[in-house]
Amino acid sequence: MDIFAESSCKLNCFLLLFTTMDDQPRKQDTPLVTSALASLREVISLLPLSSGNRLPSETDLADRIGVSRPVLRQALGVLKEEGLIESRKGSGTYKSASAPPAMAYGTPENLSDLGDCLRFRMVVESAAAALAAQRADADNISEIRRSVEAMEDNSDKYSVALEMDMAFHLAVARAAHSRYYEMTLEFLMPHILFGLKLGRQMKHVSPNSTSKRVANEHRAILTAIENRNADAAADAMKEHLSSGIERIFGNRSW
Template sequence: MKDFATQQLRRFLSEPQWRSGGKLPSELQLAKEIGVSRPIVRQALTTLRHEGLITSKRGSGHYFQPLDKTASNIFGSSRSIKGVSDCFRFREVIECAAAAEAARVNDEERMARIDEAAQAMKASSINEQEAFEREFAFHLAIAEATRNPYFPMTLELLKPQIQTGFEIGRFLRDIPIHTTASQVVSEHIEIVEAIHKGDASRAEKLMRNHLKRGRERFMGYED
């Protein structure tokens, strides 16, 4: 339950109203919002604090440091084609390793979240922001399935750059939302199957192919 609460808190803090940071609701309010006990929320907050996502002040509460600002400081905020390409290539290093590690760990609870994220990609009538969020949620679920917090931490920091690539690619090529949806879903399913089977080598290979094809789809060229 702690992992579920941690994931829900990450999603909560990714909402637009938290872009400038601020003080979190009380632990009791968060517990009611998420649907877990207060001790579970406290454990989840401790995880986020260890990851550097929030700070806590005795007698004052918990405060969120916006990931976007941190990401801009660490990774920059390039909106160039080369910048997008560099981000894709860096993701190959991180996310291929994450897919392989998720297959090796084979955590049943986290595997279920990967399945849920993959199924969410099949939904119709979604706007561009929802399409991006569901794609990102799938990759984040795999990162979390490694049980190594540095994988999801890195992916969260990259989120603004990943979204930039998503937006630039569709703008340059005038791609409707669902043009590549069926192919992307198919690639996701293959990755999920390899992870379920504990085939780390295949999971890594399929993730590499998925990101390579993504670079080609969104940028319109091979490099």
Template sequence: MFVALEPRRLYRQVAEQIRVLIDTGELKPGSRLPPERELAERFSVSRPTVREALIVLEVEGRIQIRMGSGVYISSAPKQPAGVLPNDEGGGPLEILQARCLIESSIAEEAARLVTPDGIARIDLLLERMEQSLDDGPVALACDRDFHTAIADIIGNSALKHFTGLIYDTRMSPYFTKLASYFEGPHTWKLALEEHRVIRDAIAAGDPAAAREAMRRHLTLAQKRFSESFEEEQTRED
């Protein structure tokens, strides 16, 4: 019933294969999908990839993820298309990896070109973020502004625009639902602490330290994301 997939945009392919099985009636309303561990083995993908696919289907209304019970095919009407970005820009893990590579270089260059005004702008954002750890949307906005403010230090409008653009790939029903599984006051507090390390390295005019601090921050973000899947799967399997 399930077919192993090629390593390209895997979570989309997993979602599409399950979607077809639902539409053809092979997976019937009310039936329970195999545990995520088993699905990962059948598709020959990672468990985070399976979870990404399942969240796509959950937002579409095709399945219900019941914590402590499992994943069930929904009998509710399907939601309109448009859950995934049209540009097929990749999943959140791919996006975080891309950001890690690009924004590490941006932080490095910002440390070479840092100005008092640039640091003052970052300090205001960090203060606002600290006051908003319990308010997800505000913390998210502060997070975005922090990363674009670093690019702004360089004085290259294309870099600032690109940094905001790649960040904004998460502004969709799919990514919003996905974030609800792993973002909260605790993770925003960790991000804030990592932001401060980046800020200090840039303020010190230390390109190598700034690059490493940004790399570490976005690597840890990937880790938090992946670990959130493992926690949910442990409860469900």
């Protein structure tokens, strides 16, 4: 295949993926499915561009990306709809020959990566929160409020609080009404999930106390968005993520 043909093929693959993902909206994924999708896309991207490359078994994949098999199957179903993978009866699941190259950020390799990710998120998510204050409709605000209230009501339930934390950030990104904010968070999900878990495990503070503090920070962002105060929403998001850095590294200037 010559260079022009190869470039054309890659461009068509990107267009196919984005058309599937954005122009034909599907039922909203849960945060755990979104995280699984980001991890699966990375796994798939590491396989050579050939229809002859089989994915690991469901059990191996679930263990590798840290989700249950039901969540994994939901994510695999999305990737099949997007044409990134295909199932062969009695043989397994394979990477599609038309699967595009990787667009994810990979997985965090060390604490330095995590710190860089949080600082990057401060820029992106503060801007998203400001836009959400200006653009969010009633449904967006209801979605953000539900995630805040669910986290407040379940601060003593680690898995629920963790999922509602991710749900909150995705809801704010959606409320900005610019697909790039949500897409960026989706590709960052492995990093975000790693940071959320680490922030609750590294310090000598109970997960319950951390969840309550995070829920209060989320509530402040929600209030600013409800009040249509873009500056306050951006500041509250920046304060929230700065607190995340402090929870992990012990200070905000790490």
